[in-house]
Amino acid sequence: MDNEKKINMQENVENEINQANIQRTTARNRLQIEIPEYIDWKDVKFLEQFIPERGKIMPRRISGVSAREQRLIARAIKRARIMALLPFVKD
Amino acid sequence: MSNKRVYEVMYIALPEADDEEISKINETLKKAIEAQGGSVVKIEDWGKRKLAYEIKHKHEGRYVLIELEGSGKEIAELERRMRVNDKIMRFITVRVDEDRKAAEKIRAKRQKRRARIGAVKVAEVAQATTEEQPQEE
Structure with a gap:
């Protein structure tokens, strides 16, 4: 019993790792966006790539950008929204 | 902080504002900046642009971007002036020198x-x- 459980757990872990790998690669492939060193809040064309139909900020699990980049992009989008360069909501 | 700070100030004026009014606003803002010891790096007129959402029941606005250098003291006066001006619908001030350095x-x-x-x-x-x-x- 114990052995079986262990094997099962191991399989589960392996599956999870495999899934994570697949997800990561597909996410990375989904958006092939060159991210500039300076993320400019006035660069509407660049920022628009990170706002899907509803006007929300794309989560980084989908865009595949780094945490730091996501932070900077989110801040830039929020600034652009204040100046009506980007919408708060689209309907 | 002896280092010079760099700011980007952008404002949206009413779409009805003509070039003369815009340059007048820019002139007064420039004077306000220089009176406080700052200096204007550049003024960029984006012209009329569609707004992503309505502001004061307008769908369009005239965008102007000012880049300035200074100690940071000039911002308060600049923002006060923009707030008082009824041609200006909205403005934003962003400090950019640190982000640019990064x-x-x-x-x-x-x-x-x-x-x-x-x-x-x-x-x-x-x-x-x-x-x-x-x-x-």
């Missing part, structure tokens, strides 16, 4: 990395060719 660092890092990868590739190619040669003999 971006410069990343750029240097990326370049270094690219150079290193390039060097490794060159080395690999060189090794491959030297390994091939004895086999051919």
Whole structure:
């Protein structure tokens, strides 16, 4: 019993790792966006790539950008929204 | 802080404002900045642009971007003036010098990395060719 459980757990872990790998690669492939060193809040064309139909900020699990980049992009989008360069909501 | 700070100030004026009014606003803002010891780096007129959402029941606005350098004291006066001006619908002030510096660092890092990868590739190619040669003999 114990052995079986262990094997099962191991399989589960392996599956999870495999899934994570697949997800990561597909996410990375989904958006092939060159991210500039300076993320400019006035660069509407660049920022628009990170706002899907509803006007929300794309989560980084989908865009595949780094945490730091996501932070900077989110801040830039929020600034652009204040100046009506980007919408708060689209309907 | 003896370092000069760089700010981007952008405002949206009413779409009805003509060029003369815009240049008048810019002139007064410039004077306000210089009176506080700052200096204007550039003024960029974006012209009329569609707003992403309505502001004061308007669908369009005239965008002007001002980049200025200074100690930071001029911002308060600048913002007060923009708030008082009824031609200006909205404005934003963003400090950019630190972010630009950070971006410069990343750029240097990326370049270094690219150079290193390039060097490794060159080395690999060189090794491959030297390994091939004895086999051919």
